[in-house]
Amino acid sequence: MHVQYLASEIGTGLRRNLTMTIAVVMTVAISLALFGAALLIRAQAETMKDFWYDRIEISVFLCNDFDTGATCATGAVTNEQKDVILSTLEDNDEVDEVFFESQDAAYDLFRERFEDSIADNITPDQLQESYRVKLVNPEEYEGVVSSVSGLPGVAQVVDQRALLDRFFRLLNGFQVAALAIAAVQVFAAVLLISNTIRVAAFSRRRETGIMRLVGASNWSIQLPFILEAAIAGLIGGILASGVLIAFQAFFIEDILVPAFQFTAWVGWSDVWSIVPILLLAGTGIAAIASFITLRRHLRV
Amino acid sequence: MIRFDRVSKVYPKTSRAALSELSVELEKGEFVFLVGESGSGKSTFLRLVLREERPTSGQIQVAGKDLAKLAQWKVPALRRQIGTVFQDFRLLPNKTVAENIAFALQVIGKSRKEINVDVPEVLDLVGLDGKEDRLPHQLSGGEQQRVAIARAFVNKPLILLADEPTGNLDPATSVGIMKLLDRINRTGTTVVMATHDQSIVDQMRKRVVELSGGELVRDQSRGVYGYVR
Numbered sequence: 377m378h379v380q381y382l383a384s385e386i387g388t389g390l391r392r393n394l395t396m397t398i399a400v401v402m403t404v405a406i407s408l409a410l411f412g413a414a415l416l417i418r419a420q421a422e423t424m425k426d427f428w429y430d431r432i433e434i435s436v437f438l439c440n441d442f443d444t445g446a447t448c449a450t451g452a453v454t455n456e457q458k459d460v461i462l463s464t465l466e467d468n469d470e471v472d473e474v475f476f477e478s479q480d481a482a483y484d485l486f487r488e489r490f491e492d493s494i495a496d497n498i499t500p501d502q503l504q505e506s507y508r509v510k511l512v513n514p515e516e517y518e519g520v521v522s523s524v525s526g527l528p529g530v531a532q533v534v535d536q537r538a539l540l541d542r543f544f545r546l547l548n549g550f551q552v553a554a555l556a557i558a559a560v561q562v563f564a565a566v567l568l569i570s571n572t573i574r575v576a577a578f579s580r581r582r583e584t585g586i587m588r589l590v591g592a593s594n595w596s597i598q599l600p601f602i603l604e605a606a607i608a609g610l611i612g613g614i615l616a617s618g619v620l621i622a623f624q625a626f627f628i629e630d631i632l633v634p635a636f637q638f639t640a641w642v643g644w645s646d647v648w649s650i651v652p653i654l655l656l657a658g659t660g661i662a663a664i665a666s667f668i669t670l671r672r673h674l675r676v
Numbered sequence: 677m678i679r680f681d682r683v684s685k686v687y688p689k690t691s692r693a694a695l696s697e698l699s700v701e702l703e704k705g706e707f708v709f710l711v712g713e714s715g716s717g718k719s720t721f722l723r724l725v726l727r728e729e730r731p732t733s734g735q736i737q738v739a740g741k742d743l744a745k746l747a748q749w750k751v752p753a754l755r756r757q758i759g760t761v762f763q764d765f766r767l768l769p770n771k772t773v774a775e776n777i778a779f780a781l782q783v784i785g786k787s788r789k790e791i792n793v794d795v796p797e798v799l800d801l802v803g804l805d806g807k808e809d810r811l812p813h814q815l816s817g818g819e820q821q822r823v824a825i826a827r828a829f830v831n832k833p834l835i836l837l838a839d840e841p842t843g844n845l846d847p848a849t850s851v852g853i854m855k856l857l858d859r860i861n862r863t864g865t866t867v868v869m870a871t872h873d874q875s876i877v878d879q880m881r882k883r884v885v886e887l888s889g890g891e892l893v894r895d896q897s898r899g900v901y902g903y904v905r
Contacts, residue, residue, distance in 0.1 A: 381782050583779075586766060589726070590831065591756030592783035594749070 385600040386607065389576055396572040397608050403568055404612025404662065407561030408654045409619040414554035415653065416620065419646040421547045424540075427640035429514030432536040436461065436507040436524050440479070443504070443531045450528065453505065457529030464524055465509055470516045475508040482506065504531055562661060565612075569605050569665040576601055577674045584674060598670045602663050609662025613655040620647060620654070677835060677866045678702040678725055683734030685720050685890075694720040695890040697734070702868060704834070707861045709877050710870040711901055712887035718870040721887070722837050725868070726758060727751050739834050756784055759828030759836045759865075763843035765820045767812040773823050774799070774808035780827045798830040802856055818849035822856065829860055836860060838869040842876060850876060874901035 390397050438458065439448035465474050477485075483500040511517060517537045525533040577584065587597045624647045633641050678701070685695040695717045702708050710718045723729045724736055727743050736743040739757050746754060767776050774795050781791045799805045802822040812820055821841060828836060838857065842850035854876055861867045871877060877884060877900060884899030885892065 582766070583768060586768070586779065586827075587783045589755060589760050590780040590784060590827070591752040591754070591758075593752045596783060596785070 382600060382603070386604050389580070389600060389604045390607065392579065393572060393576055396568070396575065400565065400568050400572055400605070400608045400662070401612045401615065403561055403565040404609050404658050405615035405619070407558050407565050408613055408616030408658050410554045410558035410561060411657065412616055412620040412650050412654050413623075414551045414558060415650045416623075416642055416646065417547055417551040417554065419642045419650070421544050421551075423640045423642050423646070424547075425514075425544070428540055429537065432514070432540070434509040434511070434517060434520055434537075435534045436465070436509065436530055437504040437532045437534065438506060439529050439531045440501065440504050442502060445531055447526065447528050447530050453529035457527070458505075461507065461524055461527055461529060464527065465507060465520070468520055468523055470512050470520050471509055472512045473510040475510075477506045477508055479503050479505055566661065566665045569608070569662050570669040572608075573601055573605055573666045573669045574673050576604065577670065598667070598674065601670055601674070602666050605662040605666035606659045609658040609660070610655060611658075612662075613658025616654045616658065617651045620650060677704040677706070677739060678868070679735075679737040680721075680724075681735040681737075683724065683731045683736055685717075685724065685729065686732045693732075693890050695724070695731075695887075698887075698890070698892055699734075700885055700892060700895060702866060704866055705861070705864050707858070707867045707880070707882040708869070709880070709882055709884045709899070709901075710868060710887065711872070711877060711884055712893075713872075715889075716887040717890040718887060719839060720890075722760075722839055722868070722870060725835070725837060726755060726760065752784075756831060757834045759825075759831070759833040761821070761824050761828050761836070761838040761841045763840040765812070765817075765824045765844075767820055767823055767827075769812055772809050772811055773804060773815070776812070776823055777827045777830050780830055784831070786831075794830050798826045801829070801859070802826040816849070817845050818852055821845065821853055825853070825856060825860070829865070833865065835866045835868065838867065838871075840871055840873075841869065842871065842873050847875065851879075854880060877901035 438453040438461070439445070439451070441452045443452075462474065462476075465471050479500040482503040482505070483498070486498060486503065509520060511520065514537065517535050521533050521535050521538075524530055584597050624642070624644065628641055680698050680700045683695055683698045684693050686693045698717070698721070710721060712718055720729065724731055724743075725738055727738075727746065730743070738754065741750075741754060743754075768779065771779060777795050777798060778791050781794060786794070796805065796808070799808055802825055804819065804822050804826065807815065807819065812823065815823065821844075825836075825838075825841070836857070841857070842853055845853060850873065857867055857869065858880070881898045881900070883897045884894065884901070886894035886896075
């Protein structure tokens, strides 16, 4: 098979069927852009998890004189209760470190964080003592929380991961939605590719008939069609990558990052790891769809 | 070269056999006319040789290969040893004479060097040198058929199958085509020609195999079209 012959075949094929080729390129581009967005959302979730999970602890607030919950029925936490809570925490394999925060320490932090005027109305004994717990694996917080949350002397267990997880579930929802729309679009793209190849095979049946007759191999008969579809798919992948790169450059870097500096955002390394996937997926989907179509519609 | 052994072919969804229990052997270098009315099985015979169809029963050998045992991926190699010519020429309208012939070589992976040697050579053989840059619609029917024959023969096949090659041509032009096929036959290529053309068969006095209703009714060396029984 001559490269030049192959190139001219593909060129005429793509031009002859220009409207269909454009339709294929566009659907592939849209489906892959959505797929890329889904991957980027997942990367964002991972980035935020890495960023936040190291900074977050489980806080086990202990009863003070003002707490009235069931576990605080006996008033402020006693030393025996504190010992039980501490040993419960330390015996748990998932717990890495436990720090004790006294009422005075809590008061100091409070003063640091808020205006003196507010802090002036608060006394240390109105605040709660707490254990601050770091975990071995930030994902495994639920067992630790439930092991101490019912103990006498524990007013409240606050796990900031639970709050974050609600946010991650939202991100996950976006990701699933993007994937679902991408899947529908991919399906449409596959049907379009299949139809395009069918039309192409029909319009070139004279050539393929002669090729078959003179003993061209099946592969060399099918290759121009498959490459044609693969090139259209690749162009779709390139467009989708362009959309993703533009999104990163103009929306994330220029708008989101300056506006929300307290958290981490996906970077270019995430984008560059998604781009090859999009290019490969575009080429692959088109090539496979055309290959399967040819098996049915191009007798060899 | 071509051997049919009790070959039957029944097309799906039809009751009548297109060929039934046909046994015939064509030797290397022979020129054989395949005659018989429409629907007698001539085209089925040719399609079976090309393995475009597979027999319902019986054995076919072509160029020493048992077609039943031939793997699908080896079919192209078989077809490279068989040239085929049709009544309707089947040239590519947007390619020149030389390009049409070169196409047959390109798609089986011949090098540009080989093509540059083989194409002028075969054009000379079929008597079309000087017309290599014409498009098919600029040629007469006889010339178009010469191009088709050149394309079928350029790869030096062992067998040339011709399905009514003179069916669209006037008698004088047909004679020229027959001379060309005869010349190709003299190079050692086995020629099998399905035809309705009585005068040609009568003139050539070659082996005649007649089919009727899918059965062999006559196999005669140096025969004529209408056989007086």
